[in-house]
Amino acid sequence: MEKKHSRPKILVFSTDKISDPGIDQAGLRKIHYSPAVYVISLPCSSGIKPRWILHAFKQGFDGVFIAADGHECSYSPRCPELTNRIIEESQVLMKENGISPKRIRMAAICSVCAEPFASHMNNFTKILAELEE
Amino acid sequence: MEEKQKKERIGVYICHCGGNISDYVDVAQMRDIAKNEDGVVVSKNVMFACADSNQKEMIKDIQGQNLDAIVVASCSPKLHLHTFRNVASRAGINPYNYTQVNIREQCSWAHSDTPKEASVKAAGLIRAGIHKVAYSEALENIEVSSTRAAVVIGAGVSGMRAAIALAKMGNQVYLIEKEKTTGGHVANLGKLFVTEQSGKSIAGSLLEEIKKITSITLFTEASVEKVSGSLGNFKVDVKTGTETLHLAAGAILVATGFDPYQPKEGEFGYSQFPGVITLPEFRELIDNSGETLIYNNRKIKSIAYIYCVGMRQTKGENKYCSRVCCTTAIHSSLLVHEKFKNVTAYHLYRDIRTYGKQEVLYEQSSKNGDIYLKYEEKTPPVVSQEGNHLVIKIKDELTRRQEMELETDLVVLVTGMVPRSDHEAISGILKIPAGNDKFYNEIHPKLRPVETVINGVFIGGSCQGPKNISESVQSALSAAVKINALTKNPTINLEPIIARVNFEACTWCGKCAEVCEYDAIHQLEMYGKIVASVNEATCKGCGMCAPVCPADAIDIAQYSNAEIEGMIDGFAQKVEISEEAGAEAAGGEGGITMKDMPQVWRRIASSLETDPKTIPALAKELDLNPELITYNLMTMNKYSLVEAAGMDDSDEYYFYKLKNLKHVEN
Numbered sequence: 001m002e003k004k005h006s007r008p009k010i011l012v013f014s015t016d017k018i019s020d021p022g023i024d025q026a027g028l029r030k031i032h033y034s035p036a037v038y039v040i041s042l043p044c045s046s047g048i049k050p051r052w053i054l055h056a057f058k059q060g061f062d063g064v065f066i067a068a069d070g071h072e073c074s075y076s077p078r079c080p081e082l083t084n085r086i087i088e089e090s091q092v093l094m095k096e097n098g099i100s101p102k103r104i105r106m107a108a109i110c111s112v113c114a115e116p117f118a119s120h121m122n123n124f125t126k127i128l129a130e131l132e133e
Numbered sequence: 134m135e136e137k138q139k140k141e142r143i144g145v146y147i148c149h150c151g152g153n154i155s156d157y158v159d160v161a162q163m164r165d166i167a168k169n170e171d172g173v174v175v176s177k178n179v180m181f182a183c184a185d186s187n188q189k190e191m192i193k194d195i196q197g198q199n200l201d202a203i204v205v206a207s208c209s210p211k212l213h214l215h216t217f218r219n220v221a222s223r224a225g226i227n228p229y230n231y232t233q234v235n236i237r238e239q240c241s242w243a244h245s246d247t248p249k250e251a252s253v254k255a256a257g258l259i260r261a262g263i264h265k266v267a268y269s270e271a272l273e274n275i276e277v278s279s280t281r282a283a284v285v286i287g288a289g290v291s292g293m294r295a296a297i298a299l300a301k302m303g304n305q306v307y308l309i310e311k312e313k314t315t316g317g318h319v320a321n322l323g324k325l326f327v328t329e330q331s332g333k334s335i336a337g338s339l340l341e342e343i344k345k346i347t348s349i350t351l352f353t354e355a356s357v358e359k360v361s362g363s364l365g366n367f368k369v370d371v372k373t374g375t376e377t378l379h380l381a382a383g384a385i386l387v388a389t390g391f392d393p394y395q396p397k398e399g400e401f402g403y404s405q406f407p408g409v410i411t412l413p414e415f416r417e418l419i420d421n422s423g424e425t426l427i428y429n430n431r432k433i434k435s436i437a438y439i440y441c442v443g444m445r446q447t448k449g450e451n452k453y454c455s456r457v458c459c460t461t462a463i464h465s466s467l468l469v470h471e472k473f474k475n476v477t478a479y480h481l482y483r484d485i486r487t488y489g490k491q492e493v494l495y496e497q498s499s500k501n502g503d504i505y506l507k508y509e510e511k512t513p514p515v516v517s518q519e520g521n522h523l524v525i526k527i528k529d530e531l532t533r534r535q536e537m538e539l540e541t542d543l544v545v546l547v548t549g550m551v552p553r554s555d556h557e558a559i560s561g562i563l564k565i566p567a568g569n570d571k572f573y574n575e576i577h578p579k580l581r582p583v584e585t586v587i588n589g590v591f592i593g594g595s596c597q598g599p600k601n602i603s604e605s606v607q608s609a610l611s612a613a614v615k616i617n618a619l620t621k622n623p624t625i626n627l628e629p630i631i632a633r634v635n636f637e638a639c640t641w642c643g644k645c646a647e648v649c650e651y652d653a654i655h656q657l658e659m660y661g662k663i664v665a666s667v668n669e670a671t672c673k674g675c676g677m678c679a680p681v682c683p684a685d686a687i688d689i690a691q692y693s694n695a696e697i698e699g700m701i702d703g704f705a706q707k708v709e710i711s712e713e714a715g716a717e718a719a720g721g722e723g724g725i726t727m728k729d730m731p732q733v734w735r736r737i738a739s740s741l742e743t744d745p746k747t748i749p750a751l752a753k754e755l756d757l758n759p760e761l762i763t764y765n766l767m768t769m770n771k772y773s774l775v776e777a778a779g780m781d782d783s784d785e786y787y788f789y790k791l792k793n794l795k796h797v798e799n
Contacts, residue, residue, distance in 0.1 A: 007250075009704075011701065011704065017576075017577075020209075020211075021209075021211060023238075023239060024209045024211065024235070024238035024239065025238075026238075026243055027237065027238035027239055027240070027241075027242035027243035028238055028242060030242055030243070030245055031243070032243060032244065032245070032246045032247075033243065035240075035243075035244040035247050035250035035251055035253070035254045036250070036254070037254075038254065038257060038258065038261070038704040039235075039239055040261075040697060040700055040701075041210075042676060042692055043630070043673075043674050043675050043676055043689065043692070044675040044676055044677065046648075046675065046676065046677040046680070047675060047676020047677055047679050047680065047689060047692065048676075048680060049679060049680045049685070049694070049697075050680065051685070051694070052694070052697050052698060052701065055698050055701055056701050059701050059702060059704075059705035060705050061701075061704075061705070071569070074566060074574065074576060074586045075586060075650060075673060075675040075677065076566075076650040076675070076677065077566065078648070078650070078677075079677075082648060082677055082680075082681075086680050089680075
């Protein structure tokens, strides 16, 4: 094993219909990003429970990234608003547990957003690595 | 959530994908890591998990070793989730006790640059899959009864044609039209391309046919007031005059159409100068004119068509292209030449999009001597009036942006389609989403083009976006067939991935019902208290209700706390990958064995082992037809078993050589 935290570990929540296919496409096109990125796909980003996010940090993840559908969400136009609320609640939980709120990020990832996803992962990896120091 | 019984006899299958995975991920070590996980009794490497031979082996394992859950670590679930759910079903276990782990798109391919770390990640993904499946529950599809009837909203050509199709397939149809007459915009149109039949006669003949079919009830001057219920059992309240009717239907087709774009005052001189009219106004003028084309008591000798009015606005509201307007404008110009003599036509366009068969119109128009001038969005033509004439200034892109002045009698603004001004009324009642362009949205533009996210509500025709008449009717007919596929059976099966309430923990605060877009959560009395209850037929399983619950009393099937947190635990476990393994990864276990592959592949591989060959050479040597060789070779290429190795002397055929097949076993 490499030295601990040489690559910050990131948990991504994606969505079955939109952002997960976008992430798949990055692989399909061999667009590389950090291999310490792990993805859990859900029906919609507005269904993420803050307790899962806290659980990830407690289990040693360095960052959580929400690959949301944004305004493309087919379930509800309120999706961005509700997802934002989940992030805010999670940040409160994170602060209570001494975790920097900068360790959670969100961006809309579309079903063909292969490059944007990879570059979000690269940026977030860099930001988390700097936070570590 | 209550403590669940964990699965204890799990089978794990790790796919090589013919090198796509095993070239980068050490699949042998993955198999050993999986084998040591709690509850795993079978752990295997397979060349192609999706191959028929492996599916059979999985069924044998499930039945022979009494497995209660399975995990396949291979490609994206978008490809084979249903393949393996079916394997589970065929073997006699619940299809939802199956988890697909994506170690190809999201691992071996994404991290082919760092194979060792790809192996570490794959181990985490596989462990997460095992944890998830360990907590998975057996789920049964939800059965709802269905009414053999459909409501079609909008009696334009799309709605009428779909109504006829639905009736002929055996459905009772209620066709609801807001206006006094049927046929929509098409009923006002004259001669149409290709058949020369008039819009009026098309709309008329559809109405005649509808009148003859007793199972279609047409309501004109009627509006949809309220819709309740769900797939299979919608209740639609329709207001006609002073009466409100309550209709029962299994499904609903929305075919409400479009509005023509109405130029703003002063847009290219519209409603500022008398000779500036829109394309629909111009069509009417052509149809209603006798032998000479007269507008405002003036004989028209020259016409300028300005294209893309209100459409393709980089900064404006309508960013889309309206598809039909180029063709309609050019067709109108042809009609003018056919009906009236000596009229000069100028086409001031941005791009001409007479796609498909309509291209012949463009060709004919050029032959007729119509003059085409190209302008750019940022330098649009300027219309002014000088005396009796309209004068247009244009910078023509085709002649190095030369500024030109045209004098014309008439300016036709080629306007496209916009969403109906009342589009929100219907989307509000049916809860169907609209896109940024405000047209109604399908689930997937390519794969599910007429379904909406609301089960049982379909869209057809131009309410979905600009379409010509054939395209509108095509989409409406496809929706009709989809509807019939649902209503033809007395019961409909729905996916059981929906919200569930833990009644013991629920204290009814109403927050879940408040965020639910589908009105799927209602109060229920249970255990002597009020709790939340989920309507199985209307719940979409989006999960919005879960995080808002202060008591954490709601989850979505397949996405429970135990499953998600179990996955996170699986990712978090320490992974030890032994050093020498990386080198061996490419060949898997002693090279790729061919026993699971078709006989033809083996013969091709044996032949290519001696030296690279072209397709005709292989066909000759193996005495098989070249098409068969091509098909099999391309599949082998897809699985990275062979690769191209230069062209032959005639530069016609590629040589192919073996790629990952190191030891061909015959």
